[in-house]
Amino acid sequence: MTGDDPLLRAEGLEKRFTTSDGLLERLLGRGETIRAVDGVDLEIAEGETLGLVGESGCGKTTLGRLLVGLDEPSAGSVVYRGRDLATLDRRERRELRTNVQYVFQNPLASLNPQLPVGDIVGEPLAVHDIVPPDRRDDRIADLLETVGLEPSAANRYPREFSGGQCQRIAIARALAVEPEVLVCDEPVTALDVSVQARILNLLSELQAEFGLSYLFVSHDLSVVEHVADRIAVMYLGRIVERGSPTQLFEGDSHPYTEALLSAIPEPDPCWEGDRIVLEGDVPSAIDPPSGCQFHTRCPKVIPPSAYDLECEVFRGVMDLRLDLADAVADGGDPREALRWPPAGATNATAIDADSTFTAGAIKDAYGIPRTLTDEDAEAALTEALEALAAGDAERARSRLSRTFESPCETDRPDPQVVDDSGDARHRIACHRFYDRATRE
């Protein structure tokens, strides 16, 4: 489906924000840089729907804004029909705005409550002077009908409509200028399931009717799966995996994608699969983790090759290591940063907060077996925990970080093509797939 010349292509797209706004901050150099979008390549073909998935704060909204030219990229380029957006002049930019439209997450908030629906939908017609004034009312009625509303809705105000209807109005407004691309930012997140389904159906119908291309941004894979031809999964400003839904859901996938997928509640009370629950929130984009940015939460983080450790076990060791590093960096009591006293520690091994750390209790708290299968690893861990118990957090930290350094935290994984057979190229940026990729 991707032709030679995609409708919209992004190359090496980056967007950095700086947190400082005041003169003083700038003088003191206190500003911190947020890498909201960090080197993204992307393309959308004509008539295609690209799903963009990720958690809040992963940069997907920023990416959407960059693609429609609402924001200027810090680096990289966006090419629309072969034209680099950066080279466009004002008029062309204006034209582009009519070709690429945006539908926002919160339908009610994005509609001016003071205006009747007819004016809201008709506004872009007037601004871009698309339809002569005398024919505007007809066009507005057409548009409202297209999105499944009565033409009489034109005389009413947004607050008189339900969430789903407001989203229809927003879509009608976006369609008013006959765009080629619609960027839908979480268009159904705020809606009820039954309404959600109908909006999704509407979007598909519109695509079929007008040959629209969509960039469909959502955190819900089940929704994206439903509408997208291809899916890109984003984590902390980078795209970690992309491919067709089938490739993502039926073949191998990035551990992050797996986690997202697993998190969707199964509407089946008897389903008893294992759920992958990621710990914590998305890390801050101000100081993103090194290497593979997901390594701080990844359940399948790769153990150092020197040791023979299970993934889950190593995850526990990693968590301990990272928490300890935080504690040392903050200079506080390690007990405050560590899982201490161990949450949910109900058995006898749980120790009250005032007693000293014991290696066993810490291991329990981090889900590490009392004895590691790998002897060298066990020795190093024991040594570190003893140091910690003795109160030398710094020694414990350095011992741990020297011994248990994962390749995931040192090298940034490049996307590897794992499957080129289907209708899309399936690429994953994860060290686990390096072997396979090189094999191919």
Next chain:
Amino acid sequence: MSIIRYTLRRALTAVPVLLGATAITFSFVYLTPGDPVDVLVGFDHVDPETRAALRAEYNLDRPLWQQYLLWLGDVVTFEFGESPITGRDVGETVASRLPHTVALGVASWTLSLAIGVPLGILAAIKQGQPADEASRIAALVGIATPNFWLGLVLLFVFAVHLGWVRVTPPDAPLVSLEMAWFVILPTVTLATALAAIVTRLMRSSMRRELDREYVRAARARGLRERTVILKHVLRNASTAVVTVAGLQIAFLVDGAVVVEHVFSWPGMGQLLVESIGRRDVSVVQASVLLIAVATVAANLLVDVAYAIIDPRIRHDR
């Protein structure tokens, strides 16, 4: 961001504001036609040499920017020099008037809050009930009553007919019981409109906050209604009032001109009006500078108070 750092940051931004304000008033005062020397000589046709000598005496012959810099230099050393009109030290003149205005301003500001805040809260809680309606009417009357008229009415009723207070200030120190007694009428006059504004504002922001989810959540947590209103709603609602209370400093200066006139109160308002009438540029500039400093300081206080009340301000970047 800590409160101290926040305060410092806000204070730094006040410096250019002050510079700008003084530069503007400085040029404004000079650009208005009529010159102190004209007033001095009473529009008489004096010997041109005398006129020139007088102008030189007060640097009026120099280019405007030089005058401004000279003046600025004086200001930072707190040397305002001598007024060409009165021959008195400008700093002393202003300093002798300032306490009166501060006393009146602080008193009426406090009174307006003391009346407006509880009344606003009451009206918000009793929405639609007689107490609310009464406060609405009272506020409307308060806003609509001109200070000048109210001041005179109070004067004739309480000073002339009832004889409870004096018409003119007593010969007593500013900080004395007699003076405090006298200040009641001007304070009430000046506070009335302010109190009315505060009442309406307090009411509307309380109403807005009362509809917020956290209020319902606080009730759901089993907090006493008193706690919900006074601890939660009031604190959130007070941000708007704090902002307006700060802006009212400027309003007070404006109102003081009229109220001081009616009550023969020797404050900054009268001084300013008088000095403008006499083209006493040096006094006008010093007064305006003082008012600007006061306004900026008040706004700084408002910002800091705001940040203390609402932690989001401190963190917003």
Next chain:
Amino acid sequence: MGCRKGFDERVGRRTILRGLGAVGTIGLSGCITAERDDRISESGPTELIQRGFEATGVDAPFETTIYANAENGERSRWAQLVQHELNETGLFDVDFEQLEWGSYEQLCLNMADNAENALVTLDISGGWDPHTYVNSLFHSDRRSPNGFNFNHYTDDRTDELIDSGLAESDPERRADIYRELQERLARQVPISIVRSGEETAIYRCDAIDDWRQYPLPGSEYDAVYTPYGREFLESEDGAELVVDLPATVSNPDPVRMNDTTSNMATTPIYEGLLAVDFEGAVRPSLATDWEQLDPTTYRFELRGDVAFHNGETLTADHVRATFERYAGTPRETDVYDWYEDTVVIDETELEIHLEREYGPFEVSVGVPIVPLAASEGALDLSEEPTGTGPYRFDEYADGEYWRLRRFDGHWFDGDESVPERPPVETITMRIVPDPASRRAAIEAGELDLATQISAADVTDLETQSAYCVERSAAGAIDFLVYPAYLEPFTNADVRRGIDRLIPRETIVEDVYAGVGAVAYTPIPPLLEEFAVDSLDPDR
């Protein structure tokens, strides 16, 4: 008491464009009206105006604006009466506008330079000499902003008459000159004089027995005790008199003084060589005797044993130093219009040489005689006004009050009409800027006397037995300025026509509640020998 005179003269010449209040005199000049009505005969005002319109090629209705300053309600009202009369003729379409004082002052001072299409309404107060009323308003040297010749009226004969009036010291000849001048002005009507004012004082009858009002503003409180004027205020010895001041005292130093208020506040402090009494007669004060040796030389005999408040004793050197002190000061023209030098003959005798013959010399020479310490710079009169008067400066609370105390070292020994020392020991002048508050203060008993009360309040309080009112014709006139630089006002017929339309009686009776009198000529009836009873404007 001569000091008075210096002040009056100064006040007049430098003039105070009065922003606030209305002061007026009772109708001394009412006699003119009846005669005038007979004279209007052959051409009425509208015919005059029409004739003027034809001559200047202006079509009716002519659009213009009449202005007043918003602070002065009475002035605004009479301006509107004029507006109404003009619009009634159908020849004019007049707007009325109010400006605040500062803008209004600028409008007036610059109207000719900006060729404003505006009629402005003002008043002016002068002194005991006719020169003070005509020079600033009509002399071509005094075109605004150098004076109050607002519409830049220029007439060589007028200038000549004004100048010769000033230079003539023979009273008879002066009277002729001013009569001719006023007749000329009545024909040309560069401005229309509407009303002559009146000085009023209102006081509590229980606090003050009888009050004599000085006719010129600035010298009101002379009446407390004036040996020269044979007036004093009866009261128990050591009493305090509380009176009003309409504004703060801007500067009590005679060479820097620039407002009436400072004048009022310092009148009892200073004395000059000669003074003008309540009737306008020149009286000896610090000088016991004087004679004109030739047109430009006057010899003065000083009173001996006169003490200044700072302990100095008056000598001829004080007089000389006082005059010299004016050089290069803002008030230079008070003296250097005529002063050449002083020859000290001995301690108590001196000759003053004039640079030219000077008509108003006797009313001008009474500037406040100040101590040598002030002339030498050791004493700052701005901070501490010091003279030889019956009261000395006690304290000033800026914006609140100005207080004087009896000066026990005053030279006067008492005579059959005035006691040796003033019964009132303390004069407290309370600064009450608002006229309504002044009224309230007098009603509340906080003021014994107030001088600046609105005409309406005066007539209101007059009816109450607790209050007494003292009025006297004053040296003030209200007038209407034409934009005489602008067609059709360039035409004298137009101005004359409008002049006749001005409803003077209504203005005095309705607007000023009968305070003041209708007036047609610039020299008020207070100056009896110079005022003109009747004039034929069409002559």
Next chain:
Amino acid sequence: MALLEVENLTVQFYTEDGVVRAVDGLSYEIEAGETFAIVGESGAGKSVASLSLLDLVGRPGEIVDGEVRFRGRNVLELPREELRRLRGNDVAIVFQDSQAALDPVYTVGEQIVETMRAHEVASGREARERAIALLERVGIADAQSRYSDYPHELSGGIAQRVLVAVGLSCEPDLLILDEPTTGLDVTIQAQLLELLEELASSFETAIQLVTHDLGVVAECCDRVLVMYGGRAVERAPVEELFYDPAHPYTAGLLASIPRIGADRERLPSLPGGPPNPIQPPTGCRFHPRCPYAEEVCATSEPDLVETETGTAADATRQDHVAACHEHTGDLEDGLGYAVRVVDDSPDATRGTSPGGSSGRGHDDR
């Protein structure tokens, strides 16, 4: 006697356009320790019903009828002070919008401590320690420093956890969760659901979960009540509801859930919109949207009956009840949908198994 008994609860809102019956004769009960779900679209009245349990419906709403008995005492008739003691202490609510439900000007810790103090559960240092322990308990890392964070400094997931901690602060017997996961990322939602399950078992707290997301219901609830237009249309144990929905509305809801691998071009969806709250449809309120509606549906209002027997439902019994004429035999053609269960190998985990789709799907007809 159940922990909570709701009987014939009726709540009205007086709006400019007319009277809205937001909750109309709702009856149900919750046993101690049970997790009970109320499901429905926006505007179905589920949030209003929850607020009514603590008499928190403010103007312009009013509870016009019914009883809410908690441990046998009618909450709606309690004196003010007793009602206050009940709120937060015996019954706590976790509101939907966690950021809005926390007072922005007080720290997280202050608000937890304040709640404990209001019920004299703990105060001073002890309250502080308990608050920190609670924050840890709900899985907040670095609870000590989070204690002095302001709400705006929290992410949505953390804020929701804080709200749960506030709810649990006085160890209530019943915790009402109003759309606790709406607006959260799926990953955070998963964390929270896991937490709820754990808490329900360790605190022995009964939970009333209000949600529109049937996936969430399937995850963690024992019994479900489905609301439509202010009324209960179906109530059943969770398995029965999912495998044998007795009301066409429930069936429609189930069908419209997007499912990974379901491989449907179009999502089945319910036609039309929610009923007009001011003038609800006659008869069965769902009939205008119901594909199986017959004449009787428009004229006669179906009662809530046991699906098996067709006898009138009793709020106290944990049966499968529904309000559809089908179950009283009044429907001529019957309900034409069937539930298809796609069974995968039991050890399959989603996403990673090559087999793809899993779970059970519901299809129209």
